[in-house]
Amino acid sequence: MKTTERIIPDRLQSPIQRYLKSWETLLLAVAVAIFIANSFASPYFLNAWNLSDATFNFTEKAMIAFAMALLIISGEIDLSVASMIALASTAMGAAVQAGFGTPVLILVGLGTGVICGAFNGILVTRMGLPSIVVTIGTMSLFRGISYIVLGDQAYRGYPSDFTFFGQGYIWWVISFEFVLFLIIAIIYGIILHKTNFGRAVFAIGNNPTGALFSGIRVQRVKFILFLLTGFMSGIAAICLTSRLGSTRPSIAFGWELEIITMVVLGGVNILGGSGSIPGVVIAAFVMGLVTFGLGLLNVPGIVMSIVIGALLIGVIAMPRIWKMTRTN
């Protein structure tokens, strides 16, 4: 109100202050706590090879989670990701039966993902259908095609050089998948946080009308995000198929929920508009550590999913409970 102060500062809070108060910092503390708890709970935990194995719990899912994070930030969602893996894997299996080698398999895997993503993208951006409905539909559709092609059969016989993607190691305990995960994380981090495209994603997620009225090509950005999600599902399909060495129609069943859990745990607002890639990276580690730790303790899978669910709700409720206790 006073007219004396005219110079508006760029920022009031330094970026470091902002990081210290952020969700990512809280999540990192949770990750460290789980790591310490695990190392006390099981003598097998602090073993380089065991830890390396643990990364396979999350690397493939996390690759998709990065693209999903962008999609959710923009206000859309893709529930068909696991089914895209199944279809891409089935297509690769069929290519093996037809006698093709590894380079073609990769193209088939990626291509299937991109085509599926484009299909979702066209339905959402051109026809204006809600993405949650579209991708519930394509979730059944894509996997349905796999079931029709394979029935209760499985494709095997992948070439030996194809095994590298899911089973290869770059150096000592560092797997190819883990390195790929890190590279993809960095690329997505740059896309979301350092490019005009990423800025548009945030703008659209916060206010699609406002973004449109600001001259952003909203539908085009969303279409690209669906394409990217399909493409990442293709990459994940290659890694997973290579690791398992076979394709069944039930491959990656139920992954979509784990991937979305990872994204939300990483601090991405499920309603769109905010989130970060570092958050998703930490969330991937948290989920990997929890499942691995519980696995070492021979906890059955169903209990694991209960724990993951409780973790999700707990971590999300924590800041709110914290606030409530402080204000009262």
Place this chain on the structure above:
Amino acid sequence: MQVITQDQSSQDRTKPVLVLDGVTKVFPGVKALSEVSLKLFPGQVMALIGENGAGKSTVVKVLTGIYQPNKGDILLNGKPIHFSTPQTAANAGITAIHQETVLFDELSVAENIFLGHAPRSNFGLIDWPEMERRSVEILDGIGANIDPSVKLRELGIANKHLVAISRALSIDASVVIMDEPTAALSYKEIEELYELVDKLRSQGKAILFISHKFDEIFHIADRYTVFRDGQFIGDGLIEDVDRTTLVKMMVGRDISQIFPSRDSHLGDEILSVENYTHVTEFADISFSLRKGEILGFYGLVGAGRSELMQALFGITNLFSGVVRIDGAEVIIGSPADAVSNGIVYVPEDRGKQGAIIDLPIFQNITLPSLGRTSKNGFIRLAEEFKLARKYTKRIDLRAASLDTNVENLSGGNQQKIVIAKWLATQPKIIIMDEPTKGIDIGSKAAVHEFMAELADQGLAVIMVSSEIPEILGMSNRVIVMREGRIVSELTDDDLKPETLVQYAAGINRER
């Protein structure tokens, strides 16, 4: 309700029914109200005047029990009273018609009116016949001919507003607060609202009328109270005061002229629109615009002005017709096309369309200009802050930092952000849709001055406005639209309020 009215009209009109005495309300870091006083008299309209941030809304919230004051007394008929909840304020006979009342499209008119305090039958169930009967009574009382059983969705905007008013009057009130009731209304609806205010006044109700528009205040109010920066500045009878004095009290300084004087020298034609037609919204629109010109578009709400502007900006693209910029035909299929052709649009709905309020100021300003601040698609924050600084300086923005989210700014400053955002793209044509709607008089004058400055620098401006003083004060030329068509184009001596209204309402043709 009618029974009580007669009692009230015989009341002593010099004795205030409601008094605020030395009321203070403090929020963390801000003193929203500092020992303010306010007296409301039965059968009189009290205008509460002040810029945005003067504390008007806080007073409304104190009176309706939403906020509790930290200090001071509220006296109802001379007795101190404490409004601990909105319910206690309602029970004490205080009701408010808000600028934008939340109504429910899928409920009936009667349900909307009585939501939360519906009459009950002996079994504790809603007494539907009684509710409809009383709805009709209230609707009739304000001269609204609306069937209480239809769903709200089926009503037009004007009738919805009447339902909102009926809702406020459904509690037996002696004090009616109207918080910028005309902000969303067209000329005709405003006239009807005036009649309603007169009716309420003659029923002996005390009315607190909050408005930014001086015409309204002088038209409708009996008394005034001025607040500035949360403090009581003065009050009195409206007949003892003039416009200049009120403005001075409001802003604490002289505003020499309400509208800036312009020496307009028009340049070449920059935009020409021919036979522009939309399937449903408008038809056969042809006009041209020159550099340095401010072209006003006047009409009633629903005349198709915003729709036309949004089509020019590429939001809706179901049209035929030709648009030329600098003589060359252009096809605008999206706002991105419009921006690259040098047409930008400041929408009426700031919060939803104009700004992305959850993002910081600097990101809002650079959003359409990211191509220039970035390098190969990569963000350069330093460049962004530089651009944002340059244009926030130009518009004289007041904000804590450029990293503040836009939602924390006042309406006037939000509007400045939207304008700055477009200036940063260096446009040729700027379309402003109700550019000063709902912003305080200080910001309003700043926007007007700025608009004039832009035109003087050779920018072509299209201004859609429903405020006649603004249209007359700013435009070189005015186009009047009615029911999706251009009905008249006025310049110089033809620019009179009566003429505009007659064309807009269709009186010139029908009678």
